[in-house]
Amino acid sequence: MVFNWFRRKFGGSGEEPSPAAESPTEVPPAESTASTASPGILNWAKTALQSIQARQQSQRPTTVETTEETQETPTAEPVAADASFPVSTESTETAVAEPAPIQPLVEAEPREPDPPLLLDEGFLWSAAVLAAQGRRPEEVDLEEITWLQRLRQGLGKTRRGLVHQLRAIVGQGPLSRDAVEAIEMLLLQADVGVKATEQIIAALQTKIRQETLPADQAIAYLKEILRDILDRPFQQGYRRNCAPKKGTLNIWLIAGVNGVGKTTTIGKLAHIATQSGYRCLIAAADTFRAAATEQVKIWGQRSNVEVIANPGKNTDPAAVVFDAIGAAQARGTELLLVDTAGRLQNKANLMEELKKIRRIIDKRAGDAQIESLLVLDATLGQNGLRQAQVFAEAAQLTGVILTKLDGTAKGGVALAVVQELGLPIRFIGAGEGIKDLRPFSSFEFVEALLSSDAEVAA
Numbered sequence: 288m289v290f291n292w293f294r295r296k297f298g299g300s301g302e303e304p305s306p307a308a309e310s311p312t313e314v315p316p317a318e319s320t321a322s323t324a325s326p327g328i329l330n331w332a333k334t335a336l337q338s339i340q341a342r343q344q345s346q347r348p349t350t351v352e353t354t355e356e357t358q359e360t361p362t363a364e365p366v367a368a369d370a371s372f373p374v375s376t377e378s379t380e381t382a383v384a385e386p387a388p389i390q391p392l393v394e395a396e397p398r399e400p401d402p403p404l405l406l407d408e409g410f411l412w413s414a415a416v417l418a419a420q421g422r423r424p425e426e427v428d429l430e431e432i433t434w435l436q437r438l439r440q441g442l443g444k445t446r447r448g449l450v451h452q453l454r455a456i457v458g459q460g461p462l463s464r465d466a467v468e469a470i471e472m473l474l475l476q477a478d479v480g481v482k483a484t485e486q487i488i489a490a491l492q493t494k495i496r497q498e499t500l501p502a503d504q505a506i507a508y509l510k511e512i513l514r515d516i517l518d519r520p521f522q523q524g525y526r527r528n529c530a531p532k533k534g535t536l537n538i539w540l541i542a543g544v545n546g547v548g549k550t551t552t553i554g555k556l557a558h559i560a561t562q563s564g565y566r567c568l569i570a571a572a573d574t575f576r577a578a579a580t581e582q583v584k585i586w587g588q589r590s591n592v593e594v595i596a597n598p599g600k601n602t603d604p605a606a607v608v609f610d611a612i613g614a615a616q617a618r619g620t621e622l623l624l625v626d627t628a629g630r631l632q633n634k635a636n637l638m639e640e641l642k643k644i645r646r647i648i649d650k651r652a653g654d655a656q657i658e659s660l661l662v663l664d665a666t667l668g669q670n671g672l673r674q675a676q677v678f679a680e681a682a683q684l685t686g687v688i689l690t691k692l693d694g695t696a697k698g699g700v701a702l703a704v705v706q707e708l709g710l711p712i713r714f715i716g717a718g719e720g721i722k723d724l725r726p727f728s729s730f731e732f733v734e735a736l737l738s739s740d741a742e743v744a745a
């Protein structure tokens with residue numbers, strides 16, 4: 288049994304939250320170590336750990352006696368050898384399917400070993416975050432615990448500059464002018480952006496003026512303000528859940544300037560999709576950079592997803608997309624991921640190319656569920672936002688994927704992204720591994736950003 292990230296229940300941004308998850312309760316502010324965690328959390332975590340271990344035990348392959356027959360390596364038909372594979376009639380360039388690896392399925396990179404299961408500080412913190420969302424310990428998956436730990440660790444740099452000082456300032460009653468300036472400075476340093484910072488300070492000040500709050504409660508209120516900002520797009524018509532619709536074609540156009548992590552993100556999305564039971568296909572429509580196609584093919588192999596590419600150099604990306612849509616329709620694909628160029632001769636060309644790809648998608652797959660996702664590199668902070676407006680127009684953006692949250696002190700840019708662009712964050716990346724990209728949850732993000740720890744072991 289693999290974990291289905293698209294159907295995951297979580298508070299704050301899931302379409303199907305557990306009843307208690309609709310208004311997540313607070314994660315205990317005190318540092319949850321095995322000795323200090325509340326008995327409730329400790330018991331919850333122990334039950335979760337036992338359930339995970341029991342599942343692992345039951346899923347462990349049993350040794351069976353093999354006959355000579357069963358030891359033979361099975362052969363399989365290459366998927367790409369399908370003679371009925373549709374190709375474009377409108378373009379002179381023909382894209383070809385790059386098959387996913389055929390039997391035996393050999394992973395392109397060594398399997399990431401399962402992390403050791405310990406009831407340590409990281410596990411307890413993750414347990415507290417999940418419990419606060421109304422999750423039952425028996426239903427929690429190890430992947431969720433691992434991801435939460437990864438996210439918290441990844442946001443460490445942003446958090447370290449933020450939390451201790453915030454705590455010291457907000458615990459002192461109504462905000463003085465100096466305190467306001469100090470908070471402003473901290474938020475701006477985390478790249479939260481001027482507008483979002485102003486909003487946060489105004490809301491915090493109003494609350495603190497009404498009642499003097501101890502530091503823990505003031506931080507809890509601050510978390511609420513941040514969640515409100517991150518979830519605002521859902522009040523403006525965006526649906527909460529970003530999962531592709533089952534049984535129909537979903538097309539996700541992935542755009543962004545070069546180097547932000549588009550190709551890597553496509554590989555990780557393909558992995559989530561196949562793990563979650565979706566039939567997935569990738570269109571390698573970054574034909575400008577020769578190495579891009581090779582890179583996306585490697586990710587296709589890792590996630591066991593077929594790649595539609597054009598072997599020619601500098602060929603028409605819209606033709607690749609055209610053919611990929613045909614292939615997707617013929618095969619009953621549920622999620623088609625379209626990789627696009629991040630750099631062309633100039634910006635105008637890049638935008639024209641994106642518009643053309645978008646037109647092809649609208650024309651050829653008008654019935655499909657189309658998402659147009661902009662990949663932004665968190666390490667660039669707000670500099671990345673300037674690109675976004677241009678892309679918004681060309682690709683009709685519907686959401687953002689924020690990558691490289693690990694190793695940056697600018698994690699606060701997530702708030703600036705939502706505030707400035709009005710788009711929901713759909714996924715966040717916190718590492719280069721295939722499991723280091725997950726659907727975004729404002730609740731979990733804010734908890735990881737403002738958790739009260741001093742250190743999380745690397």
Ligand SMILES: Nc1nc2c(ncn2[C@@H]2O[C@H](COP(=O)(O)OP(=O)(O)OP(=O)(O)O)[C@@H](O)[C@H]2O)c(=O)[nH]1
Pocket residue numbers: 543544545546547548549550551552573576579628629630690691692693694716717718719723
């Ligand atoms: N630390 C970290 N690195 C990442 C993350 N996502 C992507 N990267 C790295 O960022 C680099 C660029 O990623 P690509 O996927 O090639 O970026 P791209 O946007 O496709 O770039 P072009 O193909 O040049 O347009 C690679 O070294 C990735 O491993 C992340 O979440 N964290």
